[in-house]
Amino acid sequence: DAMVIQNPRYQVTQFGKPVTLSCSQTLNHNVMYWYQQKSSQAPKLLFHYYDKDFNNEADTPDNFQSRRPNTSFCFLDIRSPGLGDAAMYLCATSRVGRNQPQHFGDGTRLSIL
Amino acid sequence: AQSVSQHNHHVILSEAASLELGCNYSYGGTVNLFWYVQYPGQHLQLLLKYFSGDPLVKGIKGFEAEFIKSKFSFNLRKPSVQWSDTAEYFCAVNSGGGADGLTFGKGTHLIIQP
Numbered sequence: 001d002a003m004v005i006q007n008p009r010y011q012v013t014q015f016g017k018p019v020t021l022s023c024s025q026t027l028n029h030n031v032m033y034w035y036q037q038k039s040s041q042a043p044k045l046l047f048h049y050y051d052k053d054f055n056n057e058a059d060t061p062d063n064f065q066s067r068r069p070n071t072s073f074c075f076l077d078i079r080s081p082g083l084g085d086a087a088m089y090l091c092a093t094s095r096v097g098r099n100q101p102q103h104f105g106d107g108t109r110l111s112i113l
Numbered sequence: 114a115q116s117v118s119q120h121n122h123h124v125i126l127s128e129a130a131s132l133e134l135g136c137n138y139s140y141g142g143t144v145n146l147f148w149y150v151q152y153p154g155q156h157l158q159l160l161l162k163y164f165s166g167d168p169l170v171k172g173i174k175g176f177e178a179e180f181i182k183s184k185f186s187f188n189l190r191k192p193s194v195q196w197s198d199t200a201e202y203f204c205a206v207n208s209g210g211g212a213d214g215l216t217f218g219k220g221t222h223l224i225i226q227p
Contacts, residue, residue, distance in 0.1 A: 004156075031212040042117070042203070043157075045214035057214070090157070096212050098145055098164045104157040 003027050004105035006091050012111045013081055021076040021108045023091030032074040033102065034066060035090040043090055049074060050096070078110075086112045115140040117204055119218035126194055127226050134189040134221050136204035144206050146187040147215065148178055151201040160202075163187065174198070199225045 005024045013019040023032065031050050035043040047056045049068040063085070065077040078085055088109050092102040120135035138144060148160040161172025168180040178189045187204060202221045207213040 033214050035214075040219070042217035042219045043215070045216075048212060048214055050212040055212070092157075092215075094212070098209075099162070101147060101159045101162055102215060103159075104149075106156045 006105035006108050010109050014113050016080045019078050023074045025093045029093035031094045033092040034076050037088040081112050115216040117218035121221050123222045125224045129193050132191040132194045136187045138206045147205040148189050149203045194225050196225045196227050
């Protein structure tokens with residue numbers, strides 16, 4: 001059973017055209033994360049929500065925004081995608097606590113034309 | 114800031130060979146350590162984790178890892194690999210007891226030849 005669901009699996013957008021990626025979870029976890037993974041690189045944390053509290057990483061570009069309307073859903077908005085934003089975007093969830101691992105979705109591969 | 118270093122980016126082994134993948138981290142405080150695996154076309158899955166206690170931890174599919182605090186290392190091992198272990202392996206770390214995100218290594222692409 002899928003527990004962290006990302007839609008779509010593949011997304012193609014045009015240079016500069018806003019795009020939204022979606023993540024939903026059935027685990028009822030407090031925390032939701034967004035990571036960016038470029039080819040042959042490590043996943044890199046963009047930001048996370050702890051309940052409704054938004055935590056942005058210091059080096060995440062302003063072009064990237066996020067919304068969490070409720071516990072189950074979290075969105076990644078890229079306001080003006082550039083060619084360098086082509087990547088796999090991973091959503092993860094976890095409970096709070098030291099012994100709580102993160103559970104990942106399948107990812108959305110974003111291509112920029 | 115935390116960082117994670119995985120020494121081998123590509124490893125090719127034959128079935129039944131023993132496996133050890135190196136992972137070193139840099140962080141001065143209390144850390145939580147993880148190994149994740151990504152099979153072709155699938156999402157990242159947790160192999161094992163270390164938070165405290167016995168530094169030798171056992172995970173799924175016969176994998177284990179040893180935390181050596183003095184060496185800042187958390188190496189992954191398996192005594193006898195199978196063709197189905199072909200995958201990308203990521204070492205990751207976070208700190209504290211809250212909601213910190215993970216810092217990942219660059220990953221090791223493991224290929225097992227039948």
